[in-house]
Amino acid sequence: MDESRKHDRILIALGGNAMIGPDGDASVTAQQAAVARAVTGVAELVAAGHEVVLTHGNGPQVGNLLTKNELSAHEVPPVPLDWCVAQTQATIGFTIQNALDRALRRVGSNRRTATVVTRTVVDPDDPGFTKPSKPIGRHVPRERADQLIALGQTWQDRGPKGWRRVVASPQPLDVLDAGTVSTLLGAGFVVVAAGGGGIPVVPDGDGWRGVEAVIDKDLTAAVFGRALGADVLVIATDVDHVMLHFGAADQEAIEATTPARLRVLAAEFSAGSMGPKVEAAARFVDAGGRRAVITSLDHIPAAAAGTFGTVVTGQA
Amino acid sequence: MDESRKHDRILIALGGNAMIGPDGDASVTAQQAAVARAVTGVAELVAAGHEVVLTHGNGPQVGNLLTKNELSAHEVPPVPLDWCVAQTQATIGFTIQNALDRALRRVGSNRRTATVVTRTVVDPDDPGFTKPSKPIGRHVPRERADQLIALGQTWQDRGPKGWRRVVASPQPLDVLDAGTVSTLLGAGFVVVAAGGGGIPVVPDGDGWRGVEAVIDKDLTAAVFGRALGADVLVIATDVDHVMLHFGAADQEAIEATTPARLRVLAAEFSAGSMGPKVEAAARFVDAGGRRAVITSLDHIPAAAAGTFGTVVTGQA
Numbered sequence: 001m002d003e004s005r006k007h008d009r010i011l012i013a014l015g016g017n018a019m020i021g022p023d024g025d026a027s028v029t030a031q032q033a034a035v036a037r038a039v040t041g042v043a044e045l046v047a048a049g050h051e052v053v054l055t056h057g058n059g060p061q062v063g064n065l066l067t068k069n070e071l072s073a074h075e076v077p078p079v080p081l082d083w084c085v086a087q088t089q090a091t092i093g094f095t096i097q098n099a100l101d102r103a104l105r106r107v108g109s110n111r112r113t114a115t116v117v118t119r120t121v122v123d124p125d126d127p128g129f130t131k132p133s134k135p136i137g138r139h140v141p142r143e144r145a146d147q148l149i150a151l152g153q154t155w156q157d158r159g160p161k162g163w164r165r166v167v168a169s170p171q172p173l174d175v176l177d178a179g180t181v182s183t184l185l186g187a188g189f190v191v192v193a194a195g196g197g198g199i200p201v202v203p204d205g206d207g208w209r210g211v212e213a214v215i216d217k218d219l220t221a222a223v224f225g226r227a228l229g230a231d232v233l234v235i236a237t238d239v240d241h242v243m244l245h246f247g248a249a250d251q252e253a254i255e256a257t258t259p260a261r262l263r264v265l266a267a268e269f270s271a272g273s274m275g276p277k278v279e280a281a282a283r284f285v286d287a288g289g290r291r292a293v294i295t296s297l298d299h300i301p302a303a304a305a306g307t308f309g310t311v312v313t314g315q316a
Numbered sequence: 317m318d319e320s321r322k323h324d325r326i327l328i329a330l331g332g333n334a335m336i337g338p339d340g341d342a343s344v345t346a347q348q349a350a351v352a353r354a355v356t357g358v359a360e361l362v363a364a365g366h367e368v369v370l371t372h373g374n375g376p377q378v379g380n381l382l383t384k385n386e387l388s389a390h391e392v393p394p395v396p397l398d399w400c401v402a403q404t405q406a407t408i409g410f411t412i413q414n415a416l417d418r419a420l421r422r423v424g425s426n427r428r429t430a431t432v433v434t435r436t437v438v439d440p441d442d443p444g445f446t447k448p449s450k451p452i453g454r455h456v457p458r459e460r461a462d463q464l465i466a467l468g469q470t471w472q473d474r475g476p477k478g479w480r481r482v483v484a485s486p487q488p489l490d491v492l493d494a495g496t497v498s499t500l501l502g503a504g505f506v507v508v509a510a511g512g513g514g515i516p517v518v519p520d521g522d523g524w525r526g527v528e529a530v531i532d533k534d535l536t537a538a539v540f541g542r543a544l545g546a547d548v549l550v551i552a553t554d555v556d557h558v559m560l561h562f563g564a565a566d567q568e569a570i571e572a573t574t575p576a577r578l579r580v581l582a583a584e585f586s587a588g589s590m591g592p593k594v595e596a597a598a599r600f601v602d603a604g605g606r607r608a609v610i611t612s613l614d615h616i617p618a619a620a621a622g623t624f625g626t627v628v629t630g631q632a
Contacts, residue, residue: 028396076387083344086403116430117432119414177430199410
C-alpha cells in the first residue's frame with residue numbers, strides 16, 4: 001500500500017433492491033428518487049478527493065424486462081438475458097449519472113461522470129449453466145410455466161405464489177472492460193460500470209459472445225475492484241451491519257472482522273441474500289484489497305473511511 | 317488542418333435500418349449478422365492507424381421497445397422514450413463491440429473497444445415538442461390509437477396500414493458525454509457512442525433530465541464529430557451514393573460536392589429519409605470538418621479516404 005497517497009480508489013456497489021421505491025415500486029420516478037438518495041454520500045467522497053467507481057444491482061429491473069419479453073413475444077422477438085442486463089446498465093447508469101451530476105454540483109465539485117457498458121467473463125462450464133438456481137422475474141401459474149419450460153427455460157414451483165424462472169448465475173472471472181474504466185478514472189471521471197454484475201460473456205473462437213445468465217453484482221464487484229486496484233469496496237444495501245441471528249432476540253451486529261471470521265459467522269447464521277455480499281467482501285480483502293465494508297446506503301462515507309458498518313480487513 | 321498528421325479521427329455513423337436483417341428482421345441473430353458485416357471496413361480503418369468512433373441508429377430497435385411497453389403496461393410500469401434510447405445504446409453497443417473485437421483480431425490489431433452511454437442536449441422549447449412528427453413503432457387500429465391518445469400520446473392516421481405514434485425529434489445542440497469519448501480515443505480505444513442520436517436531455521435546475529423524444533442520429537453525428545475534432549464523418553447507409561431523381565430513368569449519383577450545392581440538389585429532389593443525412597453532412601463540413609461522405613456499409617474505407625460515395629468538402 002502506498003502510504004503517501006492521501007486519497008483512495010473506492011468501488012461502491014449499490015444494491016438493486018435499494019434502488020427501487022418502497023414495496024418494490026420499480027416505476028421510473030421511484031427509481032429516480034431512490035438513486036438521488038444513494039448518490040448523496042457518493043458525492044461527498046468525490047468532493048473529498050477520492051477516486052470513485054459505482055456499480056449497481058438490477059434484479060427488479062431485469063425481472064421487468066423478462067416479463068415484457070414474455071408478454072410481447074407474439075409481436076416482438078424476445079431478447080436474451082445478456083441483452084436485458086445490458087439494457088439495465090444503460091438505464092440505471094444514465095439515472096445515476098444525472099443524479100450524481102446534480103449531487104456533485106451541490107457539493108461544489110466539477111468532476112465529470114461517465115457510464116461504461118461492461119462485459120464480465122464467465123466459464124461456459126460453470127455449474128450454474130447445468131443447474132440454474134437464481135430466481136428471477138414474476139411468478140406465473142403452473143400452466144404458463146409449462147409452456148415456457150417447453151421453450152427451454154427452467155421454472156420452479158415456489159409454493160403459493162406460483163412458479164418462477166430460475167437462471168444461471170455463474171462466477172465472475174474477469175471484467176473485460178476494466179481497462180476502459182481505469183482510463184477514465186485516471187482522467188478524473190466518476191464512473192458507473194459493471195452494472196448488474198456485468199453482461200455475461202464466454203470465450204468464443206477469436207472473441208466473446210453473450211450468454212443467458214445473470215452474475216451476482218457483489219461477486220463481480222470483488223473481481224472488478226481488484227482489477228482496478230481499488231483500496232476500498234463498499235457494499236451498500238438496506239441494513240447498517242451484517243447481523244448475527246438477524247431478527248432474533250439475541251441478534252448482534254458484526255463490526256470489525258476478517259475474511260476468515262466473517263465466513264465462519266456466515267456459515268453459522270443463515271446468510272440468505274447476505275451470503276454473496278459476505279463472500280464478495282471476503283474475496284476482495286483476500287485478494288489484497290485494504291478494506292471491504294457492508295452497510296446501508298445512508299452510511300457510505302463513514303463506511304468508506306472504515307468507521308461504520310461491517311468492516312472487513314486483513315487484520316481484526 | 318494539421319498536414320503533418322498521417323492519421324485521421326473518423327466518426328462513422330451506421331444506419332439503424334442497415335443493422336437489422338433483410339425485410340426488417342430485428343431478431344437478435346439478424347442484428348448480430350448485420351453488425352458483423354458493418355464492422356469489417358471499420359476494422360480496416362483502425363488497422364491503418366486511424367482513430368475511429370462509431371455511432372449508430374436505433375429506429376427498429378426503439379420501435380420494438382415501445383411495442384413491448386405497450387403490450388405489457390398492465391403488468392410492468394412502461395419506461396419513457398429516453399430510457400428506450402438508453403437501452404438500445406447498450407444492446408447495440410455491446411453487439412458492435414463483440415463483433416468489432418473479432419474483426420480487429422482478424423486484421424491483427426490489438427486496439428481495445430468501449431461503449432459509452434451518451435446524453436445529447438436538446439432545447440425544451442424545440443418546435444418538435446409542440447408538433448411531434450417523427451413516426452415510430454408499430455401500426456395499430458384506430459380504436460387502440462384512441463386509447464393511447466387518451467394517455468397523452470400523439471398518433472397519426474397513416475392510411476391502410478393503420479395508426480402510428482409520432483414523437484418529438486428535436487435538434488441536437490450538444491453531446492454531454494463527448495469528453496468521455498475524447499479521453500478514451502486519446503488512450504487508443506475504438507469507441508461506440510451517441511447511439512440513436514444520444515439520450516435526449518434538457519437543462520433542469522442544477523442538472524439535466526431525460527425527455528420523451530428521439531434525436532436524428534446523423535444530425536447528432538454532425539455535432540458530435542465537431543465536438544471531438546473529427547476530420548472525417550462517414551454516414552453509412554444502404555445506398556452507394558445520394559441519388560438525384562432516385563428510381564427515375566435519368567437518376568444520377570452525386571459524387572464530389574459542397575454543402576451549398578448538396579443542399580440545392582436536396583431541395584430539388586424529394587430527399588425523404590436521405591434529408592437528415594444530407595443536412596448532417598453539410599453541417600459537419602460547414603462547421604469545419606474536412607470531409608463528410610454518404611455511402612453504403614460496404615464502402616466505409618474508401619469513403620473515409622474520400623475516393624467513393626457522395627463526398628462533401630468545403631471545395632468541390
